[in-house]
Amino acid sequence: MIVDVHITEKSFGAKLLMQNVKFSVGNGEKIGVIGRNGIGKSTLFNILAETDTDFTGDIIYQRGVVAVATRQEYHDVHEKTTVLEYVLHGLPEYSELSHIIRTYPDTMGDDLRKINRYTDALQRFDDKGFYQVEEQIEREFKTFQLPADIAHRPFVSLSGGQKRLVEIVKIMHSQAHLALIDEPTNHMDYVAKDQFIDWLKHAREAVLVITHDRDVLREVDRIVELKDGGSQTYKGNYDAYLKQNALTTGTQMNDFEMVERRIENLKEKVITYQRLKEKSRNPGTIQRFKRLEERSRKELAELNTREKPTFWIDKESVSDLNYKTAAQYEKFKARNVRIKLRDNESRSKHVLVSARNLRLGYEAPLFEGIDIDLREGEAIEIRGRNGAGKTTLIKALLGDESITRFSGELTLDTGVRYGVYEQEVSPVYFDLALEDAIERLYLDRQLPISVTKIRGLLHDYLFDEGDGKIPLKLLSGGQKARFQLIAMLANDPQLLILDEPTNHLDLPSIEELETALARYSGAILYVSHDGYFREKLQGVVVELKV
Ligand SMILES: Nc1ncnc2c1ncn2[C@@H]1O[C@H](COP(=O)(O)OP(=O)(O)OP(=O)(O)O)[C@@H](O)[C@H]1O
Ligand SMILES: [Mg+2]
Structure with a gap:
């Protein structure tokens, strides 16, 4: 162990x-x-x-x-820390040993204790293979197909x-x-x-x-x-888990249902004993009913402190449930995020995004010859390896002027309301409490917002009352991802741009997002390495390559 x-x-x-x-x-x-x-x-x-x-x-x-x-x-992470430094200092003992090796020769003099520590450090550094480790790490970066000079770039400048x-x-x-x-x-x-x-x-x-x-x-x-x-x-593994989970959830729902029934039963008993107690004249009988009433009340109080367990079964297993369990699940299942997207609208064949002969980079382009036509009701998947320029393409589409090595024709219909799901929360909102961040987000976009609306959004995205007061930076990864969903949908968009939307979201939330997107009547442009999600969206693939 x-x-x-x-x-x-x-x-x-x-x-x-x-x-x-x-x-x-x-x-x-x-x-x-x-x-x-x-x-x-x-x-x-x-x-x-x-x-x-x-x-x-x-x-x-x-x-x-x-x-x-x-x-x-x-x-x-400090903005000057290089990738290599970041990795090395994350290795157990590395920082401590290299600090001794670097600084002791100048300061140890004939301090015997320090000399011993210094020689021990040299030995340990060698034993751990730290003399070769830089080289190995750089080799590893290469096998992961990271850019050749990555080791010396600032860590914070890397993509997710x-x-x-x-x-x-x-x-x-x-x-x-x-x-x-x-x-x-x-x-x-x-x-x-x-x-x-x-x-x-x-x-x-x-x-x-x-x-x-x-x-x-x-x-x-x-x-x-x-x-x-x-x-x-x-x-x-996971397949085994899903099977066991469907079974144990079934048993737990039975237990829970029994507890619920017992509660109803006890409530009735309390009333009956109370009534019988009041009707009785015989002191012995009165005492007896009083005791029975008290016993029922005690058990009732005990059962009432139990919280409802969270019941979740994956959609596929749900379809295999027997009739009784399926009905139980419908009744007891845990609340899921509620994602509201426009649906059932008449679709126009109007082109919202169009690209002709796009190219990124000059001598050695990251991609070239890219054509896109995206109409309402359609989905397009931008596919490419890490660093292929997917996020850059999206930024350019949204008019980011810092993107320069870009050529070709790229247009976004001017009147279109679009929503963007970004990989990382904008630092503008990081220090704000969640509810203030939501308010700020709406105000920044000149959209109406009220306390009631904020409360509704918190509820729909499974935040509890207290979460509204927590600074965004302290929320969990998945909770931040849910905030990104709120941000994307604020203006009721006709076009969604999704950059890796399933990252951080838990499985029930991913299922919900997929279901909402399947019903969505607008256009979708997405990037995703999640095979299951891509299968669900069935977008036309545009591959970024040369
Ligand atoms: N310093 C903090 N102060 C207050 N609340 C906090 C703090 N750190 C975390 N939390 C809260 O604790 C809860 C657990 O967060 P945690 O990051 O462990 O979740 P998680 O299971 O990893 O979720 P995810 O799947 O989204 O990554 C969250 O509700 C989060 O908002
Ligand atoms: Mg987490």
């Missing part, structure tokens, strides 16, 4: 996230961690990585175990997909016993994803991976699901 986890309480202010999260990780085991957005998965990793110590419970690592972690957010790959390279060189990887394949393209999955399959270290990507979940040995403050472990 590498680590035993038992968290008995973790809260943020009044919000209780975990009450009973309990599991352990064995040597070399690959475990997928799933759960709805904002449930506490990233928080759990912060606790495991010991960057968050504000919780009750025990995390017991076996002696000598080294754990490394990836991150979901990078806004605290590139940052992810760099994180994985960091993990691969960490020689840790346990790797904690938070949503690795968000922003990865298909080639990189294959390589990651291949590494995962063969890695000697134990891996705990948070992901909503089914291609990754197919390769794990076990799944730990965070739900309703607790955790549940399922043996096997």
Whole structure:
């Protein structure tokens, strides 16, 4: 066993996230961690990585175990830190050892203790293979098809997909016993994803991976699901999980229904005993009914403190449910995000986006000869590897003037209302409380907004009352993604531009987004490396290449 986890309480202010999260990780085991957005998965990793110590419970690592972690957010990385520095300083012991090696020769003099530490450091640096590591890392960047000079670029200047790959390279060189990887394949393209999955399959270290990507979940040995403050472990991969989940959810719904019935039953009993008590004349009988009434009230109070469990079954399994369970599920299923898109409108054949002979870059173009015609009711997929220029093309379409190495004809119909789903939240909103960010967003676009409207939006996107007061930067990745959906849909758009919309969203939310888009009457231009999503949208593919 590498680590035993038992968290008995973790809260943020009044919000209780975990009450009973309990599991352990064995040597070399690959475990997928799933759960709805904002449930506490990233928080759990912060606790495991010991960057968050504000919780009750025990995390017991076996002696000598080294754990490394990836991150979901990078806004605290210094703007001058290069990619190579970022990776090196993320390796266990590297910073400490290289600091000693660099500074001690000047300061140690004949301080014997320091001299010893210095020689130990040299030995350890060699043992860990750190003298060759820079070279290996650069080689690894190449296998991931990252640009040749990437190592010396500022880390913050990389695209979302590139940052992810760099994180994985960091993990691969960490020689840790346990790797904690938070949503690795968000922003990865298909080639990189294959390589990651291949590494995962063969890695000697134990891996705990948070992901909503089914291609990754197919390769794990076990799944730990965070739900309703607790955790549940399922043996096997995602397919096995879906089957077990449909079964256990069925049982749990039965239990819940029984509790509900018992509550109704007890309510009636209380009234009956009360009535009988009042009607009785005999003191002994009065006492007896009083006792019975009290006993029922007590049980009722106990049952009423139980919260309704969250019930979710994937759409495919739902279609296989028997009649009774399906009806139960319809009644009890967890609330999902509500995405409102224009539908059933008369469609015009009006061209909203058109491109002729587009080309990006001069001598060695990233792409050239691209033609696009997008009409209302149609969908187009922009396909290409990481760094192929997809986001740049979208920016140029939206009139970003900083994009210069661009030629050809690109027009967006001037009257069209469009909504953009961006990969990252604009820093303008980062420090605002969620409800203020929504207000600001509407005002910035000269759209009407009211307290009632904000409350409605919070509700539709599964935020609870308290979340409105939390600064956007503290929300979970998936909650930020839901804010991006609100931003995209604010002006009731006729054209949607979606850049990797399924990243960060949990599975029920992705299902909901796909359903809403399938009914949408406007035009859609999207970029996605999620095979399942692409299958659903069936857009005409425009491939960016030379
Ligand atoms: N410092 C903080 N102050 C207040 N609330 C916080 C803070 N950090 C996180 N939260 C809240 O805790 C909850 C759990 O967040 P966490 O990032 O762990 O979720 P997650 O399961 O990783 O979600 P996702 O799938 O969206 O990444 C969220 O509701 C978030 O808003
Ligand atoms: Mg998270």
